Amino acid sequence: MRVGDPLDTCLPGGDAATDALARTVLALAGAAAELSHLVSRGALEGALGAEIGEGHEAGDAQRALDVVADDLFFRALADAPVAAVASEEREGVVVLDERAPLAVAVDPLDGSSNIDINAPVGAIFSIMDAARDAPAEAPFLAPGTRQRAAGIVVFGPATTMLLSVGRGVDLHVLDRASGAFRLARADVRVPVSAKEFAINASNRRHWEPGLEAWFEHCLAGRDGPLARDHNMRWIASLVAETFRIFTRGGVYLYPADQRKGYERGRLRLVYEGKPVAFLTEQAGGLATDGRRRILDLEAGSLHERCPFVFGSREMVETIGSYLSGSRPG
Ligand SMILES: O=P(O)(O)OC[C@H]1O[C@](O)(COP(=O)(O)O)[C@@H](O)[C@@H]1O
Numbered sequence: 001m002r003v004g005d006p007l008d009t010c011l012p013g014g015d016a017a018t019d020a021l022a023r024t025v026l027a028l029a030g031a032a033a034e035l036s037h038l039v040s041r042g043a044l045e046g047a048l049g050a051e052i053g054e055g056h057e058a059g060d061a062q063r064a065l066d067v068v069a070d071d072l073f074f075r076a077l078a079d080a081p082v083a084a085v086a087s088e089e090r091e092g093v094v095v096l097d098e099r100a101p102l103a104v105a106v107d108p109l110d111g112s113s114n115i116d117i118n119a120p121v122g123a124i125f126s127i128m129d130a131a132r133d134a135p136a137e138a139p140f141l142a143p144g145t146r147q148r149a150a151g152i153v154v155f156g157p158a159t160t161m162l163l164s165v166g167r168g169v170d171l172h173v174l175d176r177a178s179g180a181f182r183l184a185r186a187d188v189r190v191p192v193s194a195k196e197f198a199i200n201a202s203n204r205r206h207w208e209p210g211l212e213a214w215f216e217h218c219l220a221g222r223d224g225p226l227a228r229d230h231n232m233r234w235i236a237s238l239v240a241e242t243f244r245i246f247t248r249g250g251v252y253l254y255p256a257d258q259r260k261g262y263e264r265g266r267l268r269l270v271y272e273g274k275p276v277a278f279l280t281e282q283a284g285g286l287a288t289d290g291r292r293r294i295l296d297l298e299a300g301s302l303h304e305r306c307p308f309v310f311g312s313r314e315m316v317e318t319i320g321s322y323l324s325g326s327r328p329g
């Protein structure tokens with residue numbers, strides 16, 4: 001595998017199981033490439049960022065582009081060896097072909113509140129083995145350790161994909177001339193230690209005391225208990241924050257807070273938490289709900305939320321120690 005190689009030559013193959021996985025990844029990458037083109041046309045595509053209806057299944061405001069993106073992924077997966085698909089934009093699991101070997105969870109458009117302001121949005125996917133003699137929902141609710149592959153795509157100045165098929169994480173970039181994703185960096189690692197954190201600090205008054213103490217100590221910089229100057233970011237796009245953490249380290253938090261509806265944070269375990277946690281661990285980072293490893297969690301339902309903390313190992317561990325009270329506040 002060398003820099004510049006097209007995605008299809010970088011995927012495992014040779015037996016039925018790995019061939020099915022490769023076909024499914026390529027179908028998802030094809031849909032992401034189409035979506036990237038659409039997103040890059042911005043307002044020329046009309047009011048794709050406009051809010052529509054009452055909100056999607058996960059309860060947030062749905063935008064026209066959310067629906068277009070969802071449709072693109074479903075059309076691409078119709079020709080892939082996929083038994084069932086769970087999407088942020090649909091209430092239940094959609095069964096495509098009961099005999100097919102794989103199941104796919106997708107957040108077709110992540111960070112969609114960024115569309116109007118021309119800031120990065122993207123897509124998230126997770127691939128598992130399909131249910132055998134069990135309800136179609138079963139693979140989606142199972143612990144994230146069962147994922148076969150996961151990826152995020154960011155539609156930024158470049159369209160980039162972080163992909164893991166369970167043997168590290170590779171970075172692929174969309175080559176617009178050929179329409180194919182190409183390998184840009186193999187075996188991307190999340191730096192173990194870093195100083196950048198991302199959290200929506202406007203919610204601070206709703207946080208639990210341990211989290212406030214950690215935040216306060218970050219702001220105190222090198223003179224405070226953490227003895228380090230920190231830097232803050234909030235792009236309001238999980239995929240973009242993930243990409244930053246994979247390139248220069250850091251931590252992202254969407255914690256539980258006391259606002260109504262945020263008792264378990266904001267993000268969705270099945271199609272946001274689990275795939276990002278899979279990528280993070282594959283790159284040497286950590287992903288928790290503040291206390292427990294995300295990949296060990298079972299979901300009670302498809303659109304269940306989970307508090308989410310992920311990124312550089314040392315930073316996630318430090319936050320865990322504040323939340324568990326093992327560190328003086
Ligand atoms: O608007 P807030 O509360 O800061 O939340 C932003 C977070 O919500 C999300 O946009 C949720 O994703 P969706 O856009 O798919 O609903 C994350 O990407 C982002 O980190």
Ligand SMILES: [Mg+2]
Pocket residue numbers: 107109110111238272
């Ligand atoms: Mg999302």
Ligand SMILES: [Mg+2]
Pocket residue numbers: 066088107108109110111112
């Ligand atoms: Mg979304």
